[in-house]
Amino acid sequence: MENSKYVVFEILGVKKDDRQNSFVFDKDAECIINNDKYISKIQVSSDISKAIFYLHDSLEISENNVLEIVNYLSLYLGNIMIALIKNSLKYSSVLLKPTIRILELHLLENEVRLNDYIRITDSLVCCSKFDNGNEILRQWIEDVKISDYTIKNDKYDILFLLLQGGNIVQKYMAMYAYLMCLVKEIYSSQRESQKQVVKYISDNCSRVGINLSLSLCTRLGAKPNEKEEQFTALRNKIAHPANINANVNMSENAINQLASIICCAIEDISS
Secondary structure, X not given: OOOOOEEEEEEEOOOOOOXXXXXXXXXXXXXXXXXXXXXXXXXXXXXXXXXXXXXXXOOOOOOOOHHHHHHHHHHHHHHHHHHHHHOHHHHOOOOOOOEEXXXXXXXXXXXXXXXXXXXXXXXXXXXXXXXXXXXXXXXXXXXXXXXXXXXXXXXXHHHHHHHOOOOHHHHHHHHHHHHHHHHHHHOOOOOOOXXXXXXXXXXXXXXXXXXXXXXXXXXXXXXXXXXXXXXXXXXHHXXXXXXXXXXXXXXXXXXXXXXXXXXXXXXXXXX
16 A cells, blocks of 8 residues: 555445446546545456545644544545436446445554444346546546535435335336425425426436437326426326336436436436
8 A cells, every 4th residue: 555544445336246236447547636524545356346545645643633523535436326327327227225334444553453334314227337447437526525414414314225225116206206395395386297307307416427318298287288308207107107007217327317317417406
């Protein structure tokens, strides 16, 4: 290790076995961090299973401030996981259920190994390899806003908790309901409305690179010329199927793209 002061985190829920889609970098990704009070560099392993935070050589560490530093790094990595989800269009076929765990602390004279989890609260299998890992990591880090993330940590925790769900259809419906709740708060409305969700997604999906696809609204009681975007259309197809015996085509792409829009909605809520 090039620096005697560093912390190692394990990233769970991104690296997959050979039975699930995955994405990797062609080599470990690194990013130099400028103007941070603690961090000098971040390294993420090529299989997205570990993150190492290197701290400034000049940083004075004692038993009085070590917990503050570790909490800060945990928030920082949690914020990176939000950026990973928000920018998931390149790897949207990968099931993302991120959880982080502190593995090692190299801050004081004695090395400490920890096992504390921090839960931020059958098709063809493929593995996508990216040769621009440093650029992708830099994009994640550019999205880090520690103060905003800290203030809205409870809302991000709900998103992480929803992503842990095992039933993909139930997960999608719960995430859509959560987005509807967030949109209600953004528009300061008295009640939740699919129309508001359609408006919000239509206005904001381009922020995360999602192409808008509008179709005639399938909601019960909708006007003949009323439109809905692809996420609401899928939600209504699940809730009000034309054929109750028909299978709903649901994939990780829909989950990840909806999650990225939820990240935008959390950002847009007033602190």
